[in-house]
Amino acid sequence: MAKQDYYATLGVARDASADDLKKAYRKLAMQHHPDRNPGDKKAEARFKEINEAYDVLKDEQKRAAYDRFGHAAFEQGGGAPPGGFDFGGGAGLGDIFDQMFGEFMGGRRGGGRGPRQGNDIRAAIEIDLAEAFAGTRTQLRVPTRVGCEACNGTGSESKDRGVDNCSTCGGTGKVRAQQGFFLIERTCPTCGGQGKVIRNPCRICHGAGTVQRERTLQVQVPAGVEDGTRIRLPGEGEAGGPGAPAGDLYVHVSIRPHNIFQRDGANIFCRVPLRMTQAALGAEIDVPAIDGTKARVKIPPGTQAGDQFRLRGKGFSVLRSAARGDMYIQVAVETPQNLTRRQRELLEEFEAEAKGNAKGSPESEGFFAKVREFFEGNGR
Structure with a gap:
């Protein structure tokens, strides 16, 4: 008996989204679940069909194969789909798999072999607003992997660094397991995808070429940096395998709130409370600037709460520029308390x-x- 189309089993269109598939599956699975239909053989069989259909269609790779070849894609030893498979010229099942799913798996098999680059590292630092304005240089301690000194990063106890083809994957760096039409490919667990194993591994790093250490690094934070900025330090991440480049270090910058200034891009705002008499009669006041200097501000008579005064060029530094933003004085008129x-x-x-x-x-x-x-x- 021919199997029902998987899309028809779930009652969805062939272009249904992943969410539509999930909703349809949940509804039907709840309706035909054996616990809700005790002793009902038809409901049990229907429940199995629903699960089988959803198991294929929820997976992008399986769905692509099903859309192209139908049920034949999952039948062990079954006949080829219309048009047939071409196994001539030395092409095997793995080659067909590569052609079909190269985009999903990141390219043709074997293309990922070679020295493994070191992992990237993520770290965080916190600086104050004045440091963000002027720029700063700070130390950062990070746990990482560095090149093994015992073997100079080669991973081998011997100077000639003798290597053999990995016996598990035969030097391909990949291991494969066939499931029906599918040939599942994974990185070889023995050689880590290198295809080679060191004949005499280093007794310190056990052939990895790297060891775990804590490093102290100097991080240069540029003037004008904003809260949440990510600074990339190329090559300062974990060391790679033998002969491979190191990863990168990404430093996330947080800026502590200031007790006087509030920053908005390149501009700075400073809330200045004035006595009622100062606002009414006028006054001259000194206010601090983010660069450590003082600025004199003339308050005209009759100034109201909420009035703003602009000081050009007294704001925040602009990243990778000599320019500066403006500073805004925001007036708050204070009502006197505890009168004599x-x-x-x-x-x-x-x-x-x-x-x-x-x-x-x-x-x-x-x-x-x-x-x-x-x-x-x-x-x-």
Whole structure:
């Protein structure tokens, strides 16, 4: 009896997405699960068909084979699909597999052999805002793999570094297991994909050519770096196998919050609280800049809370440039607290003088004028 089409088994279109396949499978599997249908042989058989179909279609490689060859792709010893397979000219099943799935497996077999490059390392450092502004040089200790000194990174106890073909993979660097039409290919566990094994391995590194150590590195952080920046140090990662290049070191930079400045790109913001009298009468104040200098800011009379003053070129450094952003002074007018008797008397006199003076507090007078109109319009 011919098998039902896998897509028809799951009730989905041939271009169904992975999510659509999963939803259809879950719905049908729940409906026909043997625990929900005790003693029902048809439900049990249907449940097996659903699982078989989903097992093939959820896998990109298997699905590609099924779309091309149908059920014949998974039948051990079965007939070839329409058009047949061409085994002439020395081509074998593995070659057909390579042609079909080279894109999935990263190229033709054997193409990945050779010295294995060292792994990349990821590390993190934390600096303050002033260091990010000026740039800094900091030390970083990282656990890594370095070249074995005992064998000079060759992995061999002997100076001639004698090597043999790996007996497990026969020198290909890959081992294969056939499952139906599929030929599953994996990196050889014995030689790690090298295809060669060292005849007399180093007693320190056991043939790896590298050993575990902790290294201290100098990391140069450029001026203008932003929070979350990743700095790449080529060749400072783990050492590679014999004759292979080292990996890279990636350093993630975090910047600690500052207690005075807030950064926004190349600009800096500084919140400056002013006494009520300073904002009303005007004043000159000194504010710090991120470069360690002082900047004098003239506060005009009648300054309101939230007003900003711009200091050009006093902001943050720009990465890989001599330019600098701007600094913005944000005014916060502070209401006095814990008044003395004399201060209270003066403020009461001030309030008596200020009543009815629309020019003195135009925003306040304007708001309460609208409030009066609102209540009058509602008959209150």
